[in-house]
Amino acid sequence: MAHAYTPGLKVTDSITLRKSRLLPVKGEVVVELKTQVKPDDVVARTFLPGNVYPLNAANILNIEAEDVPGSMLKKETEYIKKNEVIAETKGLFGLFKSKLTATIDGTIESISGVTGQVLQRANPMPIEVQAYIQGQVVDIIEGQGVVVETCGAFVQGIFGIGGETFGRLQMGVRSPSEMLGPDQIYDRHRGAILVGGSLVTEQALNKAIATGVRGIVVGGFDDKDLRAFLGHDLGVAITGSEQIGLTLVVTEGFGRIEMAQRTFELLKSCAGLQVSINGATQIRAGVIRPEVIIPKDKMPSSSNKAAGEIERGLSIGTPIRMIRQPYFGRLGKVVALPTNPAVLESGTRARVLEVEFTDGQRALIPRANVELIEG
Amino acid sequence: MLTAFVPRSQARPDAAMLVRIRPPVSPRAFDTPSDAGGCITVRWQLSPDDQPGGKLVEGYGIYRAEEPAGPSAALRVNSFKPIDVVPAGTTEYKDSSTDDAKTYRYRLVALSEFENSEPAETPVAQSSLQLFNLNRLNLLVISIIISGTVIFYIQYLKSGRQTFIRKIAGLEAVDEAIGRATEMGRPILFIPGIQDMNDIQTVAGMIILGRIAKTIAEYDTPIEVPTSRALVMTTAREIVKEAYLAAGRPDAYSDDMIYYLTDEQFGYVAGVNGIMVRKKPAACFYMGAFFAESLILAETGNDIGAIQIAGTAMPAQLPFFIAACDYTLIGEELFAASAYLSGEPKQLGSLKGQDMGKIIAMACILFGVFLATLTSVTGSSAILEVLEWFRSFFSVSA
Amino acid sequence: MDPEKIKVILATDCGSTTTKAILIEKIGNEYRQTYRGEAPTTVEAPFEDVTMGVAGAVQELAELSGRKLIDEQGRIIKPCQNGQGCDIYISTSSAGGGLQMMVAGVVRKMTAQSAERAALGAGAIVMDVLASNDKRLPYEQIQRIRHLRPDMILLSGGIDGGTITHVAEMGELIAAADPKPRLGMGYRLPVIFAGNINARAEIERCLQDKTDLSIVDNLRPVLEEENLNPAREKIHDLFLEHVMAQAPGYKKLINWVDAPIMPTPSAVGSILKTIADQKAIEAIGVDIGGATTDVFSVLKGVFNRTVSANLGMSYSISNVVAEAGLGNIMRWLCFEMDESDLRNRIKNKMIRPTTIPQTLKELILEQAVAREALRLAFRQHKSFATTLAGVQQQRTIGDTFEQISSGAGLVNMLALDLIIGSGGILSHAPRAEQTAMMIIDAFLPEGVTLLAKDSIFMMPHLGVLAQVHTKAATEVFEKDCMVYLGTCICPVGQSKQGRPVCRYTLELPAGNTVEETLNFGEMRLIRLGLGEKAKLAAEPTRNFDLGQGKGRRIEQEIIGGTVGVILDGRGRPLNLADDKKRRIEKLREWMLALSVYDQKALEEKGLVGAKAPAGAR
Structure with a gap:
């Protein structure tokens, strides 16, 4: 490819974010334009059609399938109650009638004279969408949801588990290289979003859940612990729907990796604020990364940039981070961009760049193995 | 016998005139080993006058007295009661009328035509119950070996290891046959044979029916089970109902699927053939005991284009089934089917263990035949001895 | 033209x-x-x-x-x-992720499988297969349809004159789910019905109003026969009409082309089938990507394709490990590695899928994962490529103890002639030997098998070309698309380490003749360049089979390539030593024999001890 696409994770202290809060099916929006919403405010609600439960009427009534429609007491779309008689055979002179009773509360979906099946549909299930972030409703998509806008700091993680949650940001460690162990989690962290350093262990996670911590933001996480925690090996990186008691956002990767200094400092400066986090990750076409959103009331307007605006290529002096062994996690800046591909130690030919690490050491790295530090 | 017993010394006062015969030597009485109590064995050596050709001793009289007896020897004499007479040449007597709570003393008297010998008296003995019957030790060894292999294989399989079980194509094909019927929109026919529930083959057939019914419930395909015995019908109904329940479709079950035709062999065959020709089932199962009807059924089934799976332990009917059916469970496969179908370590392990037992038995038979042949060819007494020991190992005495 | x-x-x-x-x-x-x-x-x-x-x-x-x-x-x-x-x-x-379909049939192993075959052959990704006996309750099936949102549904079931109730039930389920297509809100979901002709009226009744229903010939008119082409053609038509038309700019593209646009996998299948038919060989092709692995095969003249949706080298790499088990990955590593380190490396590749291995250790690790991904994909393919199930058997008394059932696998490794590998990790491996070794370890070819790779993944283009100009397509395929790696000779059987497996003589084009004995547990490489041919005569020992039976001699001409002639004496099935030290020793020996990795680099990195290579020439 002509341009090695080098995505970077966003870490910024001031950004204007817009979040679409949409229903999975059409419904009703319950807030008005320009409303200020809190994370747990309901913005839209709807009813999801219930599940379908079939009844083999022909067999239960002991009649031919084609006689089923004629025996029905309730017609399609009519409401039914559990244990209510919905069909009855003619019987012999009104005697020996067999009856068919509904097994759920709901409606009759369909009656078939071929299969002898009666489909019952359960009552619809209500679904509500919350605002998730603190901010202002700036747009209403009729029947589907709203767009909430907020200004503040924004940190993208690389991987997460657990869904949307919110709480007060608290520091669990003093430095980005420190590990978050179970003995650093106290009762005062109940309901909080806790910031860890380089690693959080499974024991610490369990302690956090027991304590009532809502979320943890940390640099690294061991895959071994992930498996123990989820109870299975994570195969495909599509997460966010786990019901595990808290939301975890990993900012750097797997293994013990120091949280980037910038990220750590940013989170530290926001300690005590109300934040929203989401662990949902999807690494496929249409990437979704986990996020930490820290709404701020006041924002220096000069630095206010819309999301998705910053798109820079690699050039000399660009600050970058290595995202693969052998220099995994190290920071540096580009000092040379040779145009011709080079042969790597592995024997692979690839386009490379020369990097100078923060300690002054230099190395050749494949362009695919670095990411821009965006901000 | 006791009624015919008359002490001859009293009957013949002139006996002193003759040379007295000598009593049996060193009599012993002891508890009969390996029994449930209530029996004492008396053993002695023959009287020196009891020799082949001697003809002096005609038998031995056995007397018994309970201990402790009276205060004096004289009284004791009288306390001995005759219990039996055994013919000459006998050296052992088993008195199985003793009481375990009492002790006994025995007297033995050699009898001739004219007189009795001096009595020879045994020490006291008491019968008792033994926990082990050592005479059947061989059975214990054999059962330990066979149960051992069964337990070994169960444990082996439980630990998650695999074992080779020969594929029974007929059972593998059950799903396929039912699938075929489903796609073709035709029913499935199951014939449980013409024997009643007391026949083990019918029972095996019922187990297979359970498994077939479960699949049928999942596929939602109609099944027809005409039976020739009332009891088979009720059993089949229970089994099929349970299978539908297990498959989570109790609503799809109906009692009409399983019905009784007639007890008459050929009346039943005619009825089943009629069903086949009218309803054209796409899959036919014949699992149980079959007689002359086997070929009539299987040929009709073949004619209507059904996949047919048969299973029987009737050797005479197997060739017919093999030729006319798609798959056939031969003899023991029918009985092994339940273990095979369940796939449980317990059942598979016992199947495997029993197979090992059969292999051991076959090996022993071959070895015995080999020894016997060798003995008669060479005439060697050493080999004969081994053969005798080997034979005795497998023989069971009381 | x-x-x-x-x-x-x-x-x-x-x-x-x-x-x-x-x-x-x-x-x-x-x-x-x-x-x-x-x-x-x-x-x-x-x-x-x-x-x-x-x-x-x-x-x-x-x-x-x-x-x-x-x-x-x-x-x-x-x-x-x-x-x-x-x-x-x-x-x-x-x-846009290709063509994503759901298929439905009555019996999973019969009409549903035929439907799956039709859809896969048409180049679709089959998201799920619904069947009356798939052990799911109807409401679960409905939820599944709703949740997956396929581009198209292929409904089949019943032979002609067969079941109507089951087919109608499936139709009712689809109608109840009222599915919406993935792309484009404005149109109705295309549903193809290729089942029992007698059920057409029923299907029309329940699906006509809710979906865009088209009806084609039954794909399983009788159980003994499959008729997939009408369904496949309909899928192609609908793909162009609906799915492609929804994607931006495709209307313009459709006007540009001289032959209908084909889904990529369908085109790959088309070229493979053309080649295999023309040369009367059995061939397997594999394309390993970042998220999915496709396996194509033409065996006994029957084309089959499977897609392993979650076996790939970047997005799905972690799933390969989860499915294969860590132990199976580790067994291909010729050095010791900490388990949690390995786990973290794999997960880091998953979350940063675009990175490439810089160090040799990383490359070896990725290639170990590739072996397992290919092995699993091939295993899935083997269980799918079968003869038709549900066919009535004709027996004689001679079949008493050999009752063979229908629905048996088509894959016979001994009869297989050609394996073609493509996809980044195979096509772009730094050394051709690595590609060959990965293919051999994953597919475990038996007998004499030719190995090749697709140089720049040209097969899709040639597949479409084969439709309009077969000659051009086959010529280019032969000369430019395929890069022969060489021929692999693997006797089937087991023996003790070091025991002779096979005696062979190889008449090389240079005029010299190699006459040697291959021992058990040994691999050898004899260089034979691209376009060169050699005469092979091999006589396996009595426990080994090269395709003609145990101990039977074979003689044939074999083709060289960028690697050469590979003699694999490791036996089939391949058993790696349980003992870690011995296994690593063996792996190193094989890697050196085939010069899979650069010996000097391995030593420098301390990944192997310095040891004289054995068997390399």
Whole structure:
């Protein structure tokens, strides 16, 4: 490819974010334009059609399938109650009638004279969408949801588990290289979003859940612990729907990796604020990364940039981070961009760049193995 | 016998005139080993006058007295009661009328035509119950070996290891046959044979029916089970109902699927053939005991284009089934089917263990035949001895 | 157009990330692929017009070849005039995730499987297979349909004159789910019914109003026979009409091309089938990507394709580990590695899928994962490529103890002639030996098998070309697409380490003859260059089979390649030593024998001890 696409994770202290809060099916929006919403405010609600439960009427009534429609007491779309008689055979002179009773509360979906099946549909299930972030409703998509806008700091993680949650940001460690162990989690962290350093262990996670911590933001996480925690090996990186008691956002990767200094400092400066986090990750076409959103009331307007605006290529002096062994996690800046591909130690030919690490050491790295530090 | 017993010394006062015969030597009485109590064995050596050709001793009289007896020897004499007479040449007597709570003393008297010998008296003995019957030790060894292999294989399989079980194509094909019927929109026919529930083959057939019914419930395909015995019908109904329940479709079950035709062999065959020709089932199962009807059924089934799976332990009917059916469970496969179908370590392990037992038995038979042949060819007494020991190992005495 | 007059062919493949263009020209009397170009695919914002990506790729091609292919209006110049433009233009597409389908049938192993075969053969990704006996309750099946949102549903079931109730039930389920297509809110979901003709009225009744229903011939008119073509053709038509038409810019592209646009996998299948039929061989092709692995096969004249949706080398790498188990990955590593380190490395690749291995250790690790991904994909393929199930058997008394059932597997490794590997990790491995070794370890070929790789993944282009110009397609396939790696000779059987497996003589084109004995647990490499041929005579020992039976001698001509002739004496099935030290020792021995990795680099990195290579020539 002509341009090695080098995505970077966003870490910024001031950004204007817009979040679409949409229903999975059409419904009703319950807030008005320009409303200020809190994370747990309901913005839209709807009813999801219930599940379908079939009844083999022909067999239960002991009649031919084609006689089923004629025996029905309730017609399609009519409401039914559990244990209510919905069909009855003619019987012999009104005697020996067999009856068919509904097994759920709901409606009759369909009656078939071929299969002898009666489909019952359960009552619809209500679904509500919350605002998730603190901010202002700036747009209403009729029947589907709203767009909430907020200004503040924004940190993208690389991987997460657990869904949307919110709480007060608290520091669990003093430095980005420190590990978050179970003995650093106290009762005062109940309901909080806790910031860890380089690693959080499974024991610490369990302690956090027991304590009532809502979320943890940390640099690294061991895959071994992930498996123990989820109870299975994570195969495909599509997460966010786990019901595990808290939301975890990993900012750097797997293994013990120091949280980037910038990220750590940013989170530290926001300690005590109300934040929203989401662990949902999807690494496929249409990437979704986990996020930490820290709404701020006041924002220096000069630095206010819309999301998705910053798109820079690699050039000399660009600050970058290595995202693969052998220099995994190290920071540096580009000092040379040779145009011709080079042969790597592995024997692979690839386009490379020369990097100078923060300690002054230099190395050749494949362009695919670095990411821009965006901000 | 006791009624015919008359002490001859009293009957013949002139006996002193003759040379007295000598009593049996060193009599012993002891508890009969390996029994449930209530029996004492008396053993002695023959009287020196009891020799082949001697003809002096005609038998031995056995007397018994309970201990402790009276205060004096004289009284004791009288306390001995005759219990039996055994013919000459006998050296052992088993008195199985003793009481375990009492002790006994025995007297033995050699009898001739004219007189009795001096009595020879045994020490006291008491019968008792033994926990082990050592005479059947061989059975214990054999059962330990066979149960051992069964337990070994169960444990082996439980630990998650695999074992080779020969594929029974007929059972593998059950799903396929039912699938075929489903796609073709035709029913499935199951014939449980013409024997009643007391026949083990019918029972095996019922187990297979359970498994077939479960699949049928999942596929939602109609099944027809005409039976020739009332009891088979009720059993089949229970089994099929349970299978539908297990498959989570109790609503799809109906009692009409399983019905009784007639007890008459050929009346039943005619009825089943009629069903086949009218309803054209796409899959036919014949699992149980079959007689002359086997070929009539299987040929009709073949004619209507059904996949047919048969299973029987009737050797005479197997060739017919093999030729006319798609798959056939031969003899023991029918009985092994339940273990095979369940796939449980317990059942598979016992199947495997029993197979090992059969292999051991076959090996022993071959070895015995080999020894016997060798003995008669060479005439060697050493080999004969081994053969005798080997034979005795497998023989069971009381 | 007269095929004889076609001189210049332009072909593109619109993948989900890149659009690749190739130029095929008639040079003298034969067709050769001459230039290639590529550009990012443009289906997403801000471009939203696939033809821009096509134009980009073709423009690059034009610059490289010096031939003007695109006019000022941005259209492809046709036909060829004054050294400008091309005679025909063809294209495939897998953009937007390809064609995603759900199929439904009555019995999972019968009509549902036939439906799956039809859909896979048409190049679709089968998201799920619904059947009356799939052990799911109806409401679960309904939820599944709703949740997956396929592009299209293929409904089959019942032979002609067979079951109606089951088919109607499936129809009712689909109607109850009231599915909405994945792309484009405005149109109704296409549903193809290819089942029992007697059930058509029922299906029309329940699906006519809710979906865009089309009815084609039954794909299983009787159980003994499959008739997949009508269904496949309908899928292609609907793919163009509905799915492609929804994707941005495709309407324009459809007007440009001279042959219908095919889904990429369908095109790959088409070329493989053409080649296998022409040469009367059995062939397997594999394409390992970042997210999925496709396996194609033509065995006994029957084409089969499977897609392992979650076996891949980047997005799905972690799933390979989860499915294969860590132990199975570790067994291919010729050095010791900490388990949690390995786990973390794999997960880091998953969350950063675009990175490439820089160190040798990382490369070996990725190639170990590739072996397992290929092995699992092939295992899935083997269980899918079967004869038809549900066929009545004819027996004689001689079958008493050998009752063979229908639905048996088609894959017979001894009869297999050719394995073609493609996809990044195979095509772009630094050394051809690595590609060969990965294919051998994953597929475990038996007997004599030719190995090849697709140089630049040209198979899709050639697949479409085969539809309009078979000669050009096969010529280019032979000469430019396939890069032969060499021939692999693997006797089947087991023995003790070091015992003789096979005596062989090889008459090399240089005139010299190699006469040696291969021992058990040993691998050897004899160089035989690209385009060279040698005469092989091999006599396996009595426990080993090379295709003619145990101990039977074989004689045949074998083809060389970038690797050469590989003799694999490790036995089949392959058993690696349980003991870690011994296994690593063996792996190193094989790797050195085949010079899979650079010996010096391995030593420098401390990945192997310095040891004289054995068996390498």
